[in-house]
Amino acid sequence: MAVTRTPTTTAVRTTATAVSEPMTRTPAKVSIVVGVVALAAVLIVGVTSGGGHSGHRPASAPFAWLQPAAPPAAWKVARIPSGATLAYPPGWRPVKTDAGTASVALLGSGGRYDGFLNATPKSGRETAANWSRFRPDHNRGEGNRNVRLLASAENLAFRSGRGSCVIDIYTTSKATFREIACLVSGPDSTAVVVAAAPNAGWEHQAATLERAVSSFVP
């Protein structure tokens, strides 16, 4: 069976609006207008039909930051029993986590999560194909509210293997978080990497979180 190795990306589509004006044109002008409208319609159809999982597009903007690379030398590395490694920067520290997983966080005052990284071996029915539905559903199952998928992609390249990723937002009992969550399959194992931060402070942590995801090995 042939396997497509090209990443596919889906992001929230934008829409365009136009204004109209009274029809006071001559028949010739009307013909020109009709032609222009028809051409525009063709172009719009072409653009929108290419916005989904076309299967032949490079990773687009939502995941353009994903550049597989080793972490910076100063970063520490957490390894889980299944073999996955999660790198994190100085100042972050391990926090309580499920057995067989690794979680590190940048904690603010009162234990506030200013940043969060987690590596977990595949442990449920998640697959590369269903990840864009599975992960938001999982977050809803955690009791979170207002779960909103911002972008998803499949077949993205990692340091070892390929993965499906989502970017989504959800609200817990304490804060609204944005996360990057990827299911990555390597030669020997499949694991999930999660990188999250409060949505309000996302811009402050985005580069660190993206670097951690880019250096993840499943």
Place this chain on the structure above:
Amino acid sequence: MVAFGGAWFVVSPSGAQVPSHAAKASRAGHAAKPAPKPAAPKPAPKPSGNGIPQNNGGDQDADNNGGPDDGDGGI
């Protein structure tokens, strides 16, 4: 009903026995009401997806405390 040393029944003009409660209802001038159905049992509370406890439940990790969700897939 039992009276005068024997059992008495209400019969229709054709001679068929009419149940006593129907006869009473007929005399009262309105139809007999069906017996009320027993209330359906309430469904058990739906567990929240993976059953991840909140309020520092479970293993007290991040997603039990309003923190970010980890990557567990449902176990």
